Amino acid sequence: MKELEKLFDRIVQRVNINLRELEFDVNPLVNKLIPTRQMTRFYAFYGLTPHHPLNFVFRHSNLSGSYFLGKVRVTNSLLYKSDIRGDELKQKGDLFQYQDFNIPVDQDEEICIDDSFLIKTLVHNFSHDPETLETFFIRDTVSTHYANIHGSPSDGCFYGPFSTVDLTTIRDCLVGAYAYVQAGEISHLNVDPGTVWVRLPDEFNFMYRHPSDQLTNYIYFTPGNVPQGVFMDFVEDRKAAFEQVFNIVNFKAPVTVPTSASVDRFAVIKPKTSIGDNVLVAQRAFLQNSTLGKGANAQENCYIINSVLEGNDVTAHGAKIIEADMGKTVFVGFNSFLRGRPNARLKIGQECVVMPHTIIDISKPLVIPPGHLVWGLIKNADDLQANSMSLKDFSKIESRMSKGRMLFEGSGKSFVTGFQERIHHILEANGAFYNNNNNRGHAQRNQNISFNTIQPYPKGGDKEGLYPTIIIQP
Amino acid sequence: MKELEKLFDRIVQRVNINLRELEFDVNPLVNKLIPTRQMTRFYAFYGLTPHHPLNFVFRHSNLSGSYFLGKVRVTNSLLYKSDIRGDELKQKGDLFQYQDFNIPVDQDEEICIDDSFLIKTLVHNFSHDPETLETFFIRDTVSTHYANIHGSPSDGCFYGPFSTVDLTTIRDCLVGAYAYVQAGEISHLNVDPGTVWVRLPDEFNFMYRHPSDQLTNYIYFTPGNVPQGVFMDFVEDRKAAFEQVFNIVNFKAPVTVPTSASVDRFAVIKPKTSIGDNVLVAQRAFLQNSTLGKGANAQENCYIINSVLEGNDVTAHGAKIIEADMGKTVFVGFNSFLRGRPNARLKIGQECVVMPHTIIDISKPLVIPPGHLVWGLIKNADDLQANSMSLKDFSKIESRMSKGRMLFEGSGKSFVTGFQERIHHILEANGAFYNNNNNRGHAQRNQNISFNTIQPYPKGGDKEGLYPTIIIQP
Incomplete structure (x- = not known):
């Protein structure tokens, strides 16, 4: 040593x-x-x-x-x-x-x-x-x-x-x-x-x-200790499931994978999970009792549990989605932690953008309307009010705006357009738009x-x- | 392709x-x-x-x-x-x-x-x-x-x-x-x-x-076909057991292995097998219901089934030993096929040398006395008579000797001594003589x-x- x-x-x-x-x-x-x-x-x-x-x-x-x-x-x-x-x-x-x-x-x-x-x-x-x-x-x-x-x-x-x-x-x-x-x-x-x-x-x-x-x-x-808190407990609780996956040489995902999709053999897939066309699931992703609609993805260290992603949803590296219903083309940024409860599901409308490092951790049902930008720490409807805005309204900001703990300066339009273009690019790179041998991306390339x-x-x-x-x- | x-x-x-x-x-x-x-x-x-x-x-x-x-x-x-x-x-x-x-x-x-x-x-x-x-x-x-x-x-x-x-x-x-x-x-x-x-x-x-x-x-x-015959059938019948061994990343031998011995993780070990001190079992060896005494070994593609090796026995690459009792320091050469039957066991006395590519395939019990050289194809006691000789007598050959289908010319002593020295060298290289950190060989080195x-x-x-x-x- x-x-x-x-x-x-x-x-x-x-x-x-x-x-x-x-x-x-x-x-x-x-x-x-x-x-x-x-x-x-x-x-x-x-x-x-x-x-x-x-x-x-x-x-x-x-x-x-x-x-x-x-x-x-x-x-x-x-x-x-x-x-x-x-x-x-x-x-x-x-x-x-x-x-x-x-x-x-x-x-x-x-x-x-x-x-x-x-x-x-x-x-x-x-x-x-x-x-x-x-x-x-x-x-x-x-x-x-x-x-x-x-x-x-x-x-x-x-x-x-x-x-x-x-x-x-x-x-x-x-x-x-x-x-x-x-x-x-x-x-x-x-x-x-x-x-x-x-x-x-x-x-x-x-x-x-x-x-x-x-x-x-x-x-x-803090010095001398491993990181602690809900985030760490959450992943540590699910660590054992990865051990089996890493200990088998020829591991087959226990799920039907369409020919246009790819599920990495180092991902954990638990019942009952369904994988749509053009779906990309990266290594070290964890899926349980969830539906990934056409073109949805789950990157490294993502956990998607008891949830439905309708399609073209981007789940960026490290994001967690628990007890949630996601409309089409919802973007969830890096390391976001979205946790509904069995009797308090989280519903996110289509084309919402959940900023990276957003925490939504609710004990009552919560609905985020379509086309919203969401950020920060949200535990209830009041927090949502303070930490979200429709993309349309956000685009109208021209100089400066503060809301709750958020401060924005500059062109809201440029910010929103930038995000939307990036989401489109991510979907493209992931192969979400693959059709008849056109628009190949990671989902198709990673099969072999x-x-x-x-x-x-x-x-x-x-x-x-x-x-x-x-x-x-x- | x-x-x-x-x-x-x-x-x-x-x-x-x-x-x-x-x-x-x-x-x-x-x-x-x-x-x-x-x-x-x-x-x-x-x-x-x-x-x-x-x-x-x-x-x-x-x-x-x-x-x-x-x-x-x-x-x-x-x-x-x-x-x-x-x-x-x-x-x-x-x-x-x-x-x-x-x-x-x-x-x-x-x-x-x-x-x-x-x-x-x-x-x-x-x-x-x-x-x-x-x-x-x-x-x-x-x-x-x-x-x-x-x-x-x-x-x-x-x-x-x-x-x-x-x-x-x-x-x-x-x-x-x-x-x-x-x-x-x-x-x-x-x-x-x-x-x-x-x-x-x-x-x-x-x-x-x-x-x-x-x-x-x-x-x-013959051209156009894979090799056929008893040898191929024998290994093909046992192929499935290797598949599991090759499909697990951290495979542990289901047997107690002394600290001075090594059993390769790509060997198949079936119950009830016992491994003595200084034993070496190479990858792709197959052991079943057998005892390997101190310093015995099993090289690549060896199969040892329902047999006892008393100690310091060398089982060279590809040799098979089935339903047999081997005395101490018996050498079995490359690709030899020694097959007793449950009611017709093969007993080989100590310090025998079974020449490479020897076939012993019996339907009645057969005993080979200690200190013998054995070769060729042996299916019964008569064949044994024709295809064996005590090492002592063999050493006395000085010019030429033929027996059955075997022809020997030259110095029997040189031949026998050469074999014995080589067997000693093999045991040494394998670590059969390991004792208190002296005489380390493959059995000890291959542990890590x-x-x-x-x-x-x-x-x-x-x-x-x-x-x-x-x-x-x-």
């Missing part, structure tokens, strides 16, 4: 150097988070498809329980049960549009993870930084449970549990638990827990912050995938727990 | 060119042997240990269901359910003794397989050719079901089912079904089916040939091993069934 421990120390030191201005020490937060012996217990795995450029290079790292797809290079890093999903990387010959520039992509983009420690973290999408088109880098970074690093090159950052950085180039920043940042480019910031911040420079700025006294009920992270498992050096030497150098190329 | 089919054609052509003098065409024999779609169905796997130099390089090959350990390079080849076990390769700094030469080994030896098609073949041991110390090559070679390539660099050969080449450098040869060759160096030979040939130039020459009319009952191989699985490109392109380039290094 000696080399593994040295590697941990080295990463912590590098991150601390990057965060020195913020006077932040990651060591007490992470040094007992994953016992070293846990890091040797789980195999890592990578997918092989005919559709994605293939290039894996793993050196001097531990990859325990992590999943890789596409073009990924990992060096001097610890990746614990993380998903590094390179199926949306830019490809050689693409043109990347940035403001007035049309920049040709020189070679297939690669996710490069160096000197970082990622815990149960999702890495997806592609670098939106025009300065580093061919490299989606993650360097000198520590991220904790269920963080999402989505299209966000990161250098010298610490990500709290259930935090998300989205389409942002980020340097030397602290992102608190359950904070969501989509801000283009930021550096040397300390983003408070529960912040939801969406900014397009010169266009708009959306800012919300969860009330910290209530947020700690859901997620709470073969999985390979890799393990670290076993007991009996300094290298215990380290993976050997592994290079996989076409 | 296109590339896979091209690869097959290319290999067949190369082997045929090598065998042109023998006017042999491998194509009709192998072209329907493994349907191409079978080659995409099974994962390959490799072991990682702290004890063996690690270096895997796989290029432009199919490795379906095959296992790799140690330092192995595979290029432009098809390996179907084969075992490439590089745990006895020479290591850098070793001295290789050949006649009066002491040749230093320059770098860790590597098994190099190029342009070859191996079916359910075992590759083990190390190159005994002083000309190619650092490379155990297998080139332009086709081998069929349950062939053993043991310490035998091979170039331009065809190996029939259940054939064995042992400690022999072999070029442009045909080795018939169930033929065993241990001859130092041979080329341009056509070895008939059922031949058992052990030669040490200038020392001795042992030659036996199974009667072909009886051998075809056990193994029969982690397995990794690899798969080919899935459906959806010309590369279907081919494995990507895979490089695994320390």
